[in-house]
Amino acid sequence: MSATTTAVPTANHNSNNTEQQHQLLPPTYIEGWSNLETVRAIPYRRLGRTDMVVSLLTLGAAHVSAKPSTAVHADGSVTGTEESVEAIHEAVRLGVNLIDTSPFYGQGLSEVVVGQIHDVEFGDIEIILSETLPTLARLREENKIRYIGITGYPLSVLKEIIERSTDVPVDTVLSYCRHTLFDDELCRYLPFFEVRRLFLLLALAIQSLPPN
Structure with missing residues (x-):
């Protein structure tokens, strides 16, 4: 664990x-x-x-x-x-x-145990913007969910989604392996997240090797 x-x-x-x-x-x-x-x-x-x-x-x-x-x-x-x-x-x-958690963990079994989340790099950005986020916004209006977060490895993709999702504000962002000895790309994006008051989560914060 x-x-x-x-x-x-x-x-x-x-x-x-x-x-x-x-x-x-x-x-x-x-x-x-x-x-x-x-x-x-x-x-x-x-x-x-x-x-x-x-x-x-x-x-x-x-x-x-x-x-x-x-x-x-x-x-x-x-x-x-x-x-x-x-x-x-x-x-x-x-x-x-x-x-x-993630659908990438245990071929989805992790989600069965602890909930659901979606890594945006496994989906089409246009579909995420035109269908996924509006659907989540509707669920929020129906009080079936409270907040909306996005997850992914490519920080540029996360940034693009946040910038283009003007009608559906994103509350939280999760990425991984982006602030290590091998990869400190996160430092470049911190001002972007901060000015938008987004809560940022960093998974695998002490990852010893970059992901394949």
């Missing part, structure tokens, strides 16, 4: 604000179940323009379906995920309330 995703706040926070945020309990804290000591030790930030308060330490779910015992059956049910589900529950109990 990896936990190497880093939330990168793109707004300045003074020491007083940081100290206060350390003391406040996140909305995901449950009295009698959450671990108060570890929750207080984790820093939290508001997720961009949203009202969500998330942990800067997040859980990368690339390996939640990596066990050989995990299987998808003809009726669509999935078995062998008990340990992964238990690990996710424990992470949340300890105070981690932000989880990264």
Whole structure:
């Protein structure tokens, strides 16, 4: 189970604000179940323009379906995920309330366990702009979802989508392996994300080798 995703706040926070945020309990804290000591030790930030308060330490779910015992059956049910589900529950109990998943992880099995997200480089930009984002906006109007985020490796593609999606504002952005010894391309894009008050997430923050 990896936990190497880093939330990168793109707004300045003074020491007083940081100290206060350390003391406040996140909305995901449950009295009698959450671990108060570890929750207080984790820093939290508001997720961009949203009202969500998330942990800067997040859980990368690339390996939640990596066990050989995990299987998808003809009726669509999935078995062998008990340990992964238990690990996710424990992470949340300890105070981690932000989880990264992708259809690329475990051939989609990761999403079955922890939710859904879409990497934009696997789709057509024109379709994302003309169909995907408007559909998500409609779901938001129907109160079926609250916020819209996009994910992908190419920062230029993420930037283009954000610039062109004038009718459907994007709330969060997630990329990966873009601030390492091998690749620090993210530094060039930070001003762009900051001026738009986007909450930026960096997965595989300590990746040792660039992706193939």
